[in-house]
Structures are given as C-alpha cells and as structure tokens.
Amino acid sequence: MRSRPVLTGLLGGSFNPAHGGHRRISLFAMDALGLDEVWWLVSPGNPLKPRAGMAPLKARLRSARAQARRARIVPTAIEAQLGTRYTVDTLRALQRRYPKRRFVWLMGADNLAEFHRWKDWRRIARTMPIAVIARPGYDADAMTSPAMAWFRPYRVPATSIRKRGQWSAPALVLLRFDPDYRSATAIRRAHAGWAEPLLGGDRNGQKPDMPLRDRLTFRSIRTEEQA
Ligand SMILES: Nc1ncnc2c1ncn2[C@@H]1O[C@H](COP(=O)(O)OP(=O)(O)OP(=O)(O)O)[C@@H](O)[C@H]1O
C-alpha cells in the first residue's frame, strides 16, 4: 500500500515578532485542512516591507521558536539558506528539495489583498494550493482584490485539501474563524518603550501586562541582541 504524502502548510512572514495569532492561525489551518505540520518561513526580508524597524533574522526566529513550542509548527530560516527572497523562488526551491511532500501556502487576508503586487503571483498560485485565513480589518479588501477576482473560479472547500489524492493548483480555500486581533505592529507599538532598542529606539522596561508568550518573545530578542 502506498503511504500517504506528508501535507505541510507553509506560513511565510516577517515574524517581527512572532505572536499568538501566528500560532492560532497555524493550529486552526492544520485542523481545517488536515495538515501534518506547518513550517514557518521566517523571512530574511519581505520584498515589500521597509528594512527600518525590522529586528535581525536570528532574533525573529527565536521569537518564532518561543511561539511554536509544543506544537507541530516548525520555525525555519530556510529562505536565508536557500538564498531566496521572493515567494515564487522559495516555493520552487522547496518543491525541488522535498519532491514527496505536498505543500499548501497559508496567508492572512491582508496578504491576499496585496497578493497581486507579489512577484509572479499567478505562478505562485499555479505552484500549490493557497489557504487564506480571515483577518479582522482586511477581509473586505481581500474579497475585492485583483487577485481574488482571478482566483474566483478556483475556489475550493477545505475538504478538497484534506483529500490528498485530488490535488491541483490553482486552488483557493477561504478559511473563516473567530477573528484574531493580534498583530506584530500592535505588539511593537504597545511595547515601543521596551522594545525600541531592539527595533530602533529607547528602552523603558518591560510592560507588566505583556502576555507570557510575548514576554518570552521579547526576552529572546533582547538576549539575541545582547549576544
Ligand atoms: N491575527 C492574524 N489573523 C490572520 N492572519 C494573521 C494574523 N497575524 C498574522 N497573520 C498572517 O501571518 C503571516 C505572517 O504575518 P506577519 O509576520 O507579517 O505578522 P503581522 O502581525 O501581520 O505583522 P505586521 O503587523 O508587522 O505586518 C501573514 O500571512 C499574515 O497575514
């Protein structure tokens, strides 16, 4: 009997820093799509984002490790290893390196809203199925985006990803779930006094109301910076 292929979700991101929202959407996608695991691709640098305010890759990777604990989530800096920066190049390289795996690209609705600006985005769409996770404040823009107009004929239910024998791309799954309001921007803003030396400003001490995971996240960034 042929063993079934491993199904891996790929969540690319800046993770500046990683937060509980990343963990939650990954666990949710794993469950909804029947994924065996999710790899977090901690980006050396999003081609569309400014470098200013971006913590070093090693520090962001540490924050990802803190958030991924005890879950089937694997934080990686594989784009730095592969020497790729654009998603289209990364996905091609990953498929070459892991020909027996099946991959699904995961992203939040904010990324779907901007997807038409990514290099060779239609080619990305033809490379592997894509699952988009709802995100508060971005769903309307995502639904009216140029990429969504193109994807409309390729919309499929989550069950079609679970049925591993019927694999094709383009395929777009829209995943709805309880909105998660967390974002790296909000964390950076809320803890600006504390975190700014890492990300470019002054340090005033750790905020007492910071959730444990985020505290660990920022502690790991600080340790990394001081090393
Ligand atoms: N709360 C969330 N709900 C849905 N998707 C999310 C959420 N947070 C992050 N994502 C998705 O996770 C991936 C990586 O996100 P990223 O590392 O940029 O975090 P972020 O919180 O969006 O950061 P920033 O606020 O700095 O833009 C992206 O596809 C993004 O859409």
Ligand SMILES: O=C(O)c1ccc[n+]([C@@H]2O[C@H](COP(=O)([O-])O)[C@@H](O)[C@H]2O)c1
């Ligand atoms: O390839 C592109 O043109 C491209 C443009 C913008 C973003 N991306 C990727 O999208 C993912 C999410 O990025 P971010 O910064 O929004 O977390 C990350 O893997 C980036 O490398 C890719």
